[in-house]
Amino acid sequence: MNSKTIARYGIIAALVAVGIVIDTLISAFTPVTIAAATLIIVLTICQSFDLKTAVFASTVFGILSLIRSYTIPNFISPAMQNPLISVLPRICIGFTCHLSLVGFKKIIPKKDFRLYLPYILSGAIGVITNTGLVLTMMLIFDQTTLTKVIATILALNFWIEFLCAVLIVPTISRVTIRAKRNVDNKNDTIVKKSNNKKDTAFEQTEKPSKKIKCEYCGLKNPPENDRCKNCGGILK
Secondary structure, eight states: OOHHHHHHHHHHHHHHHHHHHHHHHHHTTSSSOOOHHHHHHHHHHHHHSOHHHHHHHHHHHHHHHHHHHHHSOOTTHHHHTSHHHHTHHHHHHHHHHHHHHHHHHHHSOOOGGGGTHHHHHHHHHHHHHHHHHHHHHHHHHOOSHHHHHHHHHHHHHHHHHHHHHHHTHHHHHHHHHHHHHHHHHHHHHHHHHHHHHHHHHHHHHHSOOOOEEOTTTOOEEOTTOSBOTTTOOBOO
């Protein structure tokens, strides 16, 4: 793993953490626990980068959700303190969101508004994966009255996150991909220029430095000369 990849993962982890903080602040003033900001960040990363980066972002989302359930507890925390409920479903987001985008891009024509359709469907699948698996794990591992209440609230929360995923994420993802492509093209241009300079310098050092002696006057001439500078004689 090179330094560029480490730096990228560090920035992604920081962005997901910022999303968690924003959602925590918003949830303090609402009757439901919202993960909209974090999902916007995670889904955008899943759509804009490779599969490894997508799974890394969704895993960080799950781990931070688990930590938040202990450090900032609320009515949903008892259920979310189980890693199978808080972490596993979030890890799956990276796989389903990214792989569905790759698949939809292959079968949907890249024309007019359909250019955004793979991103819309992929974002929807990411949110469905998150809410669906969280509720499923709750029903399996925490069948209590509280869980039923939580499931009802999450069902309401789902629509907020779903609208963010299909309306906001596709636009941000397209802009991110375009910006990343421009940066990559600039880096490739810089590398090519640097390689050209190295090649030129190498060619210059490879030129013979031995001077040719004129048979007529004895003057030593540079190797690129055809005639002697002094007498005009032909150099062999």
